[in-house]
Amino acid sequence: MSGRQSPALARLRAALLPTLSNERLTTLDRLSALGFPTPRDDAYRYTNFRVLDRRELAPALVVNAAQIPGDMPVGKHRLVFLDGRLYAEASAWPDSIQVQPEEHAIDSLSDAATDRMLMLNAALGNHRTKVVIPRNTQVSLDIALISTVGGAYPAISFVVEAGAELRTIEYQTAIDDAESLTVSALHFELKDGATVDHTLVQTSSAHAIVVGDVRARVGRDASYRHRSAVLGAQLSRIDLNIELYGRGASTSLTGLFLADGQREHHLRSVVRHMEPDCQSDQLYRGVANERGRGSYDGKVVVDVGANGTLSSQSSKNLLLSADAAIETRPQLEINADAVKCAHGATTGSLDERMMFYLLSRGLDRDTARAVLTYAFLGDVLTGFAAEARAFVEARALGRLPAADLIRGFVA
Amino acid sequence: MNQIQRGDLILDIQGLVADVAGRNILKGLNLTIRAGEVHAIMGPNGAGKSTLSQILAGRPDYDIKAGSATYLGEDLLALAPEERARRGVFLGFQYPVEIPGVNNVYLLKAALNSRRRQQGLQELDAFEFMTIVREKMKLMKMDESFLKRGVNEGFSGGEKKRNEILQMTVLEPTLAILDETDSGLDIDALKVVSTGVNSLRRDDRAVVLVTHYQRLLDYIVPDYVHVLAGGKIVRSGDRTLALELEQRGYDWLIEGTNAA
């Protein structure tokens, strides 16, 4: 690893020196020595974070009194984070669960200790919010991550006890049209037979940089589901690390992104099958228009002895203009027998035969394009819960070419 | 727009020469179709029947090298595909494409309203539209569940063809070109589809049936039968020509033509 001092980190270190604990300083120094990730790092092959050298990284010092955006359909039970800090006045949760701050340190979760964006989160985050969902309870708890300006480093770790069910919709947004950076860390520990249904909807403003580090350790017969709709920000990245460590564990990862203008949306996933009879499915759809860019970089690792693994990866991408680009890299690393792994990735423009069929029925070209683009996302959208889906549709559609022409059809 | 009278010229194709992927397929094709008529086009595989149909609907993959196609006095080949559709040209595809995620009934409504706007008529509201669709679905013996599905998504071969005819009966085109709509239909479906086509027959409309089977013509009796071979119409006659073709095949007609 070639070290290269980051000027932004050096500035930051100087400014924060009096306030940071030794442990945090050490983390910051390690990160500083490594520099921000660039495509030279295999895990960041499609994402270049050198842009962070020119950004304000310091956390906003005063929690801005911003309100939850009125149109954000968070449920009555929710954790609201403003600029990375839990904002208790706006949050509410059922008595059955525990929510408490805990010391924020990088834990031993697989390669967490070496991920540089996670280091940034650990060095600069306030504290981590630990949420425990007790055995056999069912909880709906939404999350709002709201950023204004500067850096926000929210961290939440969920422990979902045996047989418990957590359903959470995470709304992530930067509300001011300012340069902001959000690096979030959401970690889930699923005990035997637990289920988590986690939806992420990202609608940040146009100058935001948003990085979401999501880790799930999934126990015996437990199931972790992640759906993402990435619509906002200038540059975004989702990093999914899923460890299926109990026999019969499963995960389903689906998502869509819309990269128009000059936006960049990246997704990386590493799914590790560690025990027999685990299942993982991935279904991603990306659309890039104008000069938008995106990537899907997904890796499935099947450990020695993880026989009976079932896994699938599908990434389909649509380019609506000649300057748009989406890259894909589905990877498989199989060290066991009797596994069924399927993977496929495609990137192309609108299907000419479908286009012609719609035109031959009298639809104009703009409408036909919009209808086909929308339909392309349909596979993924139909999996969203109704309230999240409506929220996504209202924002996604508005950004598609000729959106007004197809609103009637969506209803 | 003037009322179309029986016998008016609907489509006039003169000397049409067209290439696809650098290969010459149509080699000087002439065909005249008048209001009130049903024409059947038969001919060997690869003769250019679908090529002709797709060119008339405006598919962009073909290079028109020479000739003309005049539709109700307008240069058809100069119109965009959607403009042709709105003026009443309908193509029933030989292989209707599946469009997952695009709602079948939405497409039908958008298609009908685009045609009505062109005709200077008001768009239909949801109730009026569904009344028409229900009636036509009954005619086509189609279950209403097909409306909610993606366009042709997961439809069987026969269901796709029925869906094409459903669209046709709702849109009531002036010129319907049906490319092998009968292929792959069971006997009952063939009757249903024929009923749909016959319901469209009127003095101010015309139908072109591309088919390989004379049996369809027992149900939809054509005024003319043409043989397309080697990129041209090599023989035209009345419905007895179809019976003769069934007996004798095409070889006797192709000899002497410059088949590709």
Ligand SMILES: Nc1ncnc2c1ncn2[C@@H]1O[C@H](COP(=O)(O)OP(=O)(O)OP(=O)(O)O)[C@@H](O)[C@H]1O
């Ligand atoms: N995109 C294309 N590229 C190359 N050749 C093509 C293309 N489209 C059509 N052709 C060729 O043009 C010729 C005419 O095809 P067409 O589909 O019009 O035949 P057809 O008369 O409809 O045959 P069938 O009865 O089998 O449906 C065929 O030889 C076909 O292979």
Ligand SMILES: [Mg+2]
């Ligand atoms: Mg054909």
